[in-house]
Structures are given as C-alpha cells and as structure tokens.
Amino acid sequence: MSTPTRVFAARLAGTGVYDPNRDRVGKVHDVVVVVRPGGALRAVGLVVEVAGRRRVFVPLSRVTSMDPGAVITTGLVNMRRFEQRAGERQVMGEILDRAVTLSPADGGGTARVEDLGFELRRGRDWDVTKLFVRRSASGRLFRRGETLMVDAASVTGLLSVQTDQGAASFIATLDGLHAADVAEVLHALPAARRVEVAMELDDERLADVLEELSEEDAAEILTALEAGRAADVLDAMQPDDAADLVQELPEQMAEELLELMEPEEAEDVRRLMAYGEHTAGGLMTTEPVILGPEATIAAGLAHVRRRDLAPALSTMVFVVRPPLETPTGRFLGVVHLQEMLREPPHDRLGSIIDQDVEWVLPSDPLGKVTRLLATYNLTVLPVLDEDKHLLGAVSADDVLDRLLPDDWRDADDSVTDLSLTPGGSRG
Structure with missing residues (x-):
C-alpha cells in the first residue's frame, strides 16, 4: 500500500477517487469516524460523491491507496446512498470547528479544531491520533490565533455537546456548490449540527438553501433563527417558497415574521397563502420577468x-x-x-x-x-x-x-455508477 501512515481529513476533501484502472469515479466529501471504547476515535470510511451527486460510503478496507492527490479503491463498493449510523461522526460536518481544551503540555487554554489526522495502526485500523488546532485563548506566552499540532488523546471536549461550535471550516468545503447540493449536505447532518451550519450562512445563501430543503428541515432551521433574521431570510426567498415555508410554522410565529418582513414581500406571501396548495395560485411565483x-x-x-x-x-x-x-x-x-x-x-x-x-x-x-x-x-x-x-x-x-412525493429527497434511486461494482459491506 502506497498510502502515507498518517492522513489528514480536511486535506482529503475534494480529492479524486479512482478505481483500480485509474478511472475517476467521484471525489471525497467527508471522512466517517466512530467512537472507540474509552472515547478515542477511529476512521472507518469515506463519504464519496459519485455521478449524479449521489454520496456513498466507501469503507477504508476498500481503499488501497490514499494521499492528497488521489484515493484508489478496489472497485467493490456498495452503491446505496450514504446514511449516517448511530455512533458515527462526519469529520468535516461535525468535528471541524469544535472547541477543545488543550493540555498543560500544549500551553493550556482553548482552541478550535481545523483538521484531524488519522494513522494506520497494526496494518488495518485507522486511529485518530493528531489534531491541527488554532488557539483561541490568549496569554502571556501564546498569541491568539496560533496554530499547532497536538495529540488527539491529550485534549478534552472533542466529543462533548457544544452549543457554539461554529462552522467556518465546514462552510469553506461547501463553497461553489449549488444550493441544492448544500441542502443535501445539510439534510445528512444531525439536526442540531444542521442548524449550527445553516446559521453561519449569509442571508442570501441561506434563502437559496432553504428553498431546496424539505419544508420540515427548512422550518426547523427558520424557527432556530432570531426573529429579525428569519424575516430577512424570508424576504430573500422566492415568494412562493416563502409562502410554503411560512405555512409550516406555528400560527403565532408565522404572523410575527410576516409583520417583520418588508411590506411588499409580506403582501406577496400573504396573497399566495390564500390559494389552495394544489392550484395554479398556490404554485405560482409573483416575481417573473x-x-x-x-x-x-x-x-x-x-x-x-x-x-x-x-x-x-x-x-x-x-x-x-x-x-x-x-x-x-x-x-x-x-x-x-x-x-x-x-x-x-x-x-x-x-x-x-x-x-x-x-x-x-x-x-x-x-x-x-x-x-x-x-x-x-x-x-x-x-x-x-x-x-x-x-x-x-x-x-x-x-x-x-x-408532483413528487414529500420524501423524494431521501429516496434511494438505486442508480449504479458504471465505474464501481455494487457489493461490498458497510464498515
């Protein structure tokens, strides 16, 4: 195996994935880790985006070579759409930007995780051994913003529940993606993390993404926003999409947001809400050319x-x-x-x-x-x-x-990429 003994997750993001014939079959979207007994992390696989924007799981046991330039697989990969299992974490989606407490040996204080290194042990297990962090606490000997490499086992708080994790590093991996693709990425995240990431998007980008999410996911995110910002996001949405979303909200909240919206935008939304869901009026936008x-x-x-x-x-x-x-x-x-x-x-x-x-x-x-x-x-x-x-x-x-069913975004259309053979196992 030509793979380096240590690989960093964030550096793999976007890396091309190839079959044994060196034909490109996709790119790395994320790295999946699980919690081992005792709290340590082990990398178990990659989330790979293949043809049709489908994201599938590729176990590391199916990877024969891995470096920042290319990932080579055996070609035996299960083509079912990736679904995160209990106990699994996505590095880019859930671990980057987490706050950790450094050990005294590393100067103490707090830092934000910017990358995670996993290392091949005993020829088969990829254990998370290193964290690349940016110091967030200032002091006499250490300047704010300093970066350093630390042992993963030496920090605390990596897996604790956090309410202010931030999402700057993760959002950087979404740059350039179509709003529909960002929506799919958000949908795959745990609910709490989905909201955290969405709140870091600017109003225009968030409006575009909410238009592509299911109404349930969009309403969950909108209700988590401060009322003034939620109204601004609704202003930036297409009136028909905004009307559909407002109708998913509790009546009191919906009315509050309509009052906070720009009068002209709110008027369009109210007008559209008056039509039946399956009529031309309920489907139309009020802003064509x-x-x-x-x-x-x-x-x-x-x-x-x-x-x-x-x-x-x-x-x-x-x-x-x-x-x-x-x-x-x-x-x-x-x-x-x-x-x-x-x-x-x-x-x-x-x-x-x-x-x-x-x-x-x-x-x-x-x-x-x-x-x-x-x-x-x-x-x-x-x-x-x-x-x-x-x-x-x-x-x-x-x-x-x-016309599509409500859960069409979650449907597994079972399209098999010709460059990968269906089969293999998860984990």
Missing part, C-alpha cells in the same frame, strides 16, 4: 440574465400594461427568449409578442397546469385573473416539486 411593450429587446435580455432568476423563468418575458408589479395592468402576451435572440436588440418587445400563449386562472388545478406545460413544451405559464391582469407565473420546476 415583467416588462412593458415599449421596453427594448436588449432590456429583456438583460433581465433574463439575472443571476437570481430561476432558469425556468428566464425563458420568457411577460409583457403587460402598467403597473408592472403583480397584479399588473392588462396582460398583452409573452416574448420567448429564443425570439429575443433572433431580433435586433434595439427593437421593442411589443413588436414580437406571442399573444397566443396558454394561461391559467389561479383557481385552476395542478392537473390542468401540468397538461398545458407538457402539451405546449413550456417551462412556465402565466397566471391571470378574470380581467386579464397578470398575477404571477407557474414554472415547471415548482410543478415537479409538487
């Missing part, structure tokens, strides 16, 4: 390029008479993205309106919305009232969310 007929094609293209716009909504500009906020003036039609790309940018949107686009009433059922989207190959449908005012738009992704 809306412009007047005099706006230029260049302006339309600029609006659909917005980073905060859902891809489904970027395929269409809704053209209306003033006012341009929902409920708008009279709905005139839509301009499709492809049409805007074909025409001169200085032309007016009013010159290329599609007036024959299908639309629905807010009371129309989910079934009708689904049929229209499928029949006309659309990604978004306008929702109008009886007087042809635009109220919002229903996108295909919101319809799909409603």
Whole structure:
C-alpha cells in the first residue's frame, strides 16, 4: 500500500477517487469516524460523491491507496446512498470547528479544531491520533490565533455537546456548490449540527438553501433563527417558497415574521397563502420577468440574465400594461427568449409578442397546469385573473416539486455508477 501512515481529513476533501484502472469515479466529501471504547476515535470510511451527486460510503478496507492527490479503491463498493449510523461522526460536518481544551503540555487554554489526522495502526485500523488546532485563548506566552499540532488523546471536549461550535471550516468545503447540493449536505447532518451550519450562512445563501430543503428541515432551521433574521431570510426567498415555508410554522410565529418582513414581500406571501396548495395560485411565483411593450429587446435580455432568476423563468418575458408589479395592468402576451435572440436588440418587445400563449386562472388545478406545460413544451405559464391582469407565473420546476412525493429527497434511486461494482459491506 502506497498510502502515507498518517492522513489528514480536511486535506482529503475534494480529492479524486479512482478505481483500480485509474478511472475517476467521484471525489471525497467527508471522512466517517466512530467512537472507540474509552472515547478515542477511529476512521472507518469515506463519504464519496459519485455521478449524479449521489454520496456513498466507501469503507477504508476498500481503499488501497490514499494521499492528497488521489484515493484508489478496489472497485467493490456498495452503491446505496450514504446514511449516517448511530455512533458515527462526519469529520468535516461535525468535528471541524469544535472547541477543545488543550493540555498543560500544549500551553493550556482553548482552541478550535481545523483538521484531524488519522494513522494506520497494526496494518488495518485507522486511529485518530493528531489534531491541527488554532488557539483561541490568549496569554502571556501564546498569541491568539496560533496554530499547532497536538495529540488527539491529550485534549478534552472533542466529543462533548457544544452549543457554539461554529462552522467556518465546514462552510469553506461547501463553497461553489449549488444550493441544492448544500441542502443535501445539510439534510445528512444531525439536526442540531444542521442548524449550527445553516446559521453561519449569509442571508442570501441561506434563502437559496432553504428553498431546496424539505419544508420540515427548512422550518426547523427558520424557527432556530432570531426573529429579525428569519424575516430577512424570508424576504430573500422566492415568494412562493416563502409562502410554503411560512405555512409550516406555528400560527403565532408565522404572523410575527410576516409583520417583520418588508411590506411588499409580506403582501406577496400573504396573497399566495390564500390559494389552495394544489392550484395554479398556490404554485405560482409573483416575481417573473415583467416588462412593458415599449421596453427594448436588449432590456429583456438583460433581465433574463439575472443571476437570481430561476432558469425556468428566464425563458420568457411577460409583457403587460402598467403597473408592472403583480397584479399588473392588462396582460398583452409573452416574448420567448429564443425570439429575443433572433431580433435586433434595439427593437421593442411589443413588436414580437406571442399573444397566443396558454394561461391559467389561479383557481385552476395542478392537473390542468401540468397538461398545458407538457402539451405546449413550456417551462412556465402565466397566471391571470378574470380581467386579464397578470398575477404571477407557474414554472415547471415548482410543478415537479409538487408532483413528487414529500420524501423524494431521501429516496434511494438505486442508480449504479458504471465505474464501481455494487457489493461490498458497510464498515
């Protein structure tokens, strides 16, 4: 085995995982450790992200080589989705950023864990032997922020219950991930740690992640936030997602947060909450791209390029008479993205309106919305009232969310990666 005798967990994060033929099959997401009798830790496996963002467990017994550049497996790996078992801890997700008390030999005081080293013992067991920590206590001989390597057995508090663990190091490993992938990572964490990590995200990032979580997980996180911040996060969410989440909260809390939200955002959420869950009104967002007929094609293209716009909504500009906020003036039609790309940018949107686009009433059922989207190959449908005012738009992704079972995020779809052979065992 070419593996070094000691490996550090944080340095493995993101490392490519390869089969015996050196074909890449995924990357390391985390390291799983268990508590041995007496309180010591032993590394037992890796959480590996394979094709389709699936995370699977790879026992260290199936790893033939491991270093910061590559992890080589035997190819015999159980492809079932990783589920954390009782007694297991994820290093990046649960141990990094923990506060520990240093021994007198290391100068005493407290420090934060920034990495964890595990060492091959007796040719088969990977025992956690070292911690890389950053000193958090100041004193005459030691400066705040000093880093040092200490024996894992010499510190106290590594596995104790903590209420202020922080999550800076763990969040750094999530940088660049899509909000849906961050949501999946959070969902896999124990409930208390999930809340701790979520609270360290900024408002915009947290809003994006809550939109991708199950309503149960999202409500759990939102209720743990201070009321003012919870309202700010709801302000940053898409109105339809915010409305779904608010309806999961206790009535008194929901009303308190609505009062703390920006008036315009709260008004949109209240309006959406009035519609049935399985109707066009209950599915729609009140913030599609809306412009007047005099706006230029260049302006339309600029609006659909917005980073905060859902891809489904970027395929269409809704053209209306003033006012341009929902409920708008009279709905005139839509301009499709492809049409805007074909025409001169200085032309007016009013010159290329599609007036024959299908639309629905807010009371129309989910079934009708689904049929229209499928029949006309659309990604978004306008929702109008009886007087042809635009109220919002229903996108295909919101319809799909409603059609899937509530636990679709937890489903094991049993897709086998071709580079790994199903089989092997856990642990």
